[in-house]
Amino acid sequence: MKRETGRPARRRAGGKSRLTYALAGGAAGLANGFFGGGGGMILVPLLTRLCGLDQRRAFATSVAVILPLCGLSAAIYLFRGSLELTTALPYLAGGLLGGLLGGKLFQKLNMDWLRRIFALLILYGGVRALFF
Amino acid sequence: MGWLVALAVGTATGVLSGFGVGGGTLLLIYMTAFAALPQDLAQGINLLYFLPTAAAALPAHAKNGFIERAALWPAILAGLAGAALAAWIATALDVAILHRIFGGFLLAAGLRELLGKSARGGPQARDRKAR
Incomplete structure (x- = not known):
């Protein structure tokens, strides 16, 4: 399982990268807990720039990292009273369907386009949050 | 009918979330701006929403060796x-x-x-x- 993508140039993890992974994860955790989302927007750029992962691995790995963080943050939100399960339910069901689809489609995605869409989504989100 | 719209929106953003690209942020925007949920509730739902979404997408990522x-x-x-x-x-x-x-x-x-x-x-x- 060492070279799943068949690309020869991928950097292997070493002592330094363990620290950079921890830094990236910590930053993503802060954003994730604080804003209730958006951890991936921190994590993906950090994984590519700081840790040297290629884009596809960065996106997929960020899903795996963010999952437990969301679990913990959600538990705290639930415990502290700002969560209603009944309102959440249809979003959860939809997310399940969409997630299955996303996982299947991911391999066929053009990463350059994905990156552009990603950037536009972030910009849109930023404009919305700041001015509306 | 509100739940049906929520289901559809959740599915659409779920695809993006499965990719790892800001589906949750879009969902947050939808919930606060269009479904008129308070920000803290929307944030909590968004966190919860990522659990089934990511869990559904991860097996494919792992199988394809992208993790x-x-x-x-x-x-x-x-x-x-x-x-x-x-x-x-x-x-x-x-x-x-x-x-x-x-x-x-x-x-x-x-x-x-x-x-x-x-x-x-x-x-x-x-x-x-x-x-």
Whole structure:
């Protein structure tokens, strides 16, 4: 399982990268807990720039990292009273369907386009949050 | 009918979330701007929503070999610490302020992502062609 993508140039993890992974994860955790989302927007750029992962691995790995963080943050939100399960339910069901689809489609995605869409989504989100 | 719309929106953003690209942020925008949910409730739902979504997408990512296993433990452990701290603070703070901070961050990140030169370079930037 060492070279799943068949690309020869991928950097292997070493002592330094363990620290950079921890830094990236910590930053993503802060954003994730604080804003209730958006951890991936921190994590993906950090994984590519700081840790040297290629884009596809960065996106997929960020899903795996963010999952437990969301679990913990959600538990705290639930415990502290700002969560209603009944309102959440249809979003959860939809997310399940969409997630299955996303996982299947991911391999066929053009990463350059994905990156552009990603950037536009972030910009849109930023404009919305700041001015509306 | 509200739940049907929520289901459809959740499915659409779920695809993006499965990719790892801001589906949750879009969902947050939908919930606060269109479904008129309060920011803190929307944030909580968004967190919960990612659990089935990511769990559904991950088996495919793992099977296709896109998960960088070396990153998982360090990033998750540090991330859990950060998430616990930040979630604790966020649930005690005025979320309207949080929302603005988040907006500023997104704007900066989006501009950098869109306009910035690729820092990755070389074969790493074009993994499609290298395969």
